[in-house]
Amino acid sequence: MSACAPRAIGRTGLISLLLASLLLTPGCTENPFMEVEKIAMQRVTGAVQLSDHSQPDQVLAWLEVLNLNGQTGSDGRFAVYLPPPEIQGYGLGFSGDLDLYFFLANYRLQQIPVRLVNGELAKSQLYVDDAGRLRNPVRLEKVLSIHTTLSADTIPACFADSLHAWIEISTDEPAVRYTLKRRSYTHVIRPALYCGLIFEPLGSSDDTLRFYEYEDSFFFHDTVRRLSPKTHRMDLVLTQLGHHRVGTSGRPGLPVGRYRVYPFIDIHQPGVPLSEPDIPWGIVASTGRHEYPFGHDYHLLPMKRRDAVLVVRVSTAADSIAAGESQPD
Numbered sequence: 001m002s003a004c005a006p007r008a009i010g011r012t013g014l015i016s017l018l019l020a021s022l023l024l025t026p027g028c029t030e031n032p033f034m035e036v037e038k039i040a041m042q043r044v045t046g047a048v049q050l051s052d053h054s055q056p057d058q059v060l061a062w063l064e065v066l067n068l069n070g071q072t073g074s075d076g077r078f079a080v081y082l083p084p085p086e087i088q089g090y091g092l093g094f095s096g097d098l099d100l101y102f103f104l105a106n107y108r109l110q111q112i113p114v115r116l117v118n119g120e121l122a123k124s125q126l127y128v129d130d131a132g133r134l135r136n137p138v139r140l141e142k143v144l145s146i147h148t149t150l151s152a153d154t155i156p157a158c159f160a161d162s163l164h165a166w167i168e169i170s171t172d173e174p175a176v177r178y179t180l181k182r183r184s185y186t187h188v189i190r191p192a193l194y195c196g197l198i199f200e201p202l203g204s205s206d207d208t209l210r211f212y213e214y215e216d217s218f219f220f221h222d223t224v225r226r227l228s229p230k231t232h233r234m235d236l237v238l239t240q241l242g243h244h245r246v247g248t249s250g251r252p253g254l255p256v257g258r259y260r261v262y263p264f265i266d267i268h269q270p271g272v273p274l275s276e277p278d279i280p281w282g283i284v285a286s287t288g289r290h291e292y293p294f295g296h297d298y299h300l301l302p303m304k305r306r307d308a309v310l311v312v313r314v315s316t317a318a319d320s321i322a323a324g325e326s327q328p329d
Contacts, residue, residue: 042121063099104304162236165233178221183195
């Protein structure tokens with residue numbers, strides 16, 4: 001077959017030829033105006049430090065929009081892995097700047113921008129080097145200290161007296177707003193009756209959390225200021241303790257074992273108006289929590305406290321006699 005002689009291309013033919021060449025040109029699945037070199041290992045790594053030099057574990061690293069997270073180990077190091085662009089839910093992958101948040105409930109929330117191009121980390125970033133590592137450690141400033149003490153650290157299982165707890169709250173900030181649980185005003189006496197104390201089993205297969213609170217309790221907002229710590233007292237009758245495990249219920253009280261004891265407390269980030277959310281909801285959800293601010297998954301909230309430890313031992317005959325003598329006629 002002989003070759004066809006060349007002929008002039010009309011306007012319509014020229015447009016068709018241009019369209020065909022665009023469709024056949026390799027690499028057109030990516031934006032030609034966003035040819036930014038990308039990092040081979042698709043993860044962000046780095047380290048977190050705490051201002052009070054506490055062990056920097058439990059810090060949640062959360063990448064907004066893509067809802068990706070990681071958590072620091074005892075050395076403060078973390079990693080957040082990016083899934084392949086095609087499963088990120090943004091066509092060819094997300095392009096733009098996202099905030100990577102660092103969260104520990106009683107520390108100031110921090111965030112740094114991370115740039116993605118077509119769902120992958122871009123090179124030449126201000127805060128992330130070409131290996132995907134943060135150029136500098138992230139430092140979290142402590143905003144609230146919470147210290148729980150008890151009137152006894154060991155009690156028998158038949159203990160029938162009141163157990164006293166003190167929650168000391170302090171800050172180095174000018175002022176920090178926080179929330180506790182307190183009994184209804186219809187029952188208020190002086191001193192005020194606080195509740196919302198949590199007993200979390202330690203070193204046991206029993207993962208049942210037990211709570212000390214009242215049905216008529218409410219959220220009580222307070223403010224602590226620098227150099228003016230506050231102490232809230234709770235008087236507990238352990239036989240009134242309730243407990244909860246998903247899908248089950250059982251008798252109140254504390255079985256034999258060791259318990260970490262700490263209060264429910266919700267902390268408002270300093271500098272954020274009270275009328276506005278102080279942390280993105282995605283951060284809370286990433287911890288595994290669903291009942292916010294106070295629920296039976298409260299223990300999942302990462303926080304650095306000085307908790308009390310209570311040991312409940314097997315009762316002796318003498319304990320039982322003493323408990324019987326302390327009961328009202």
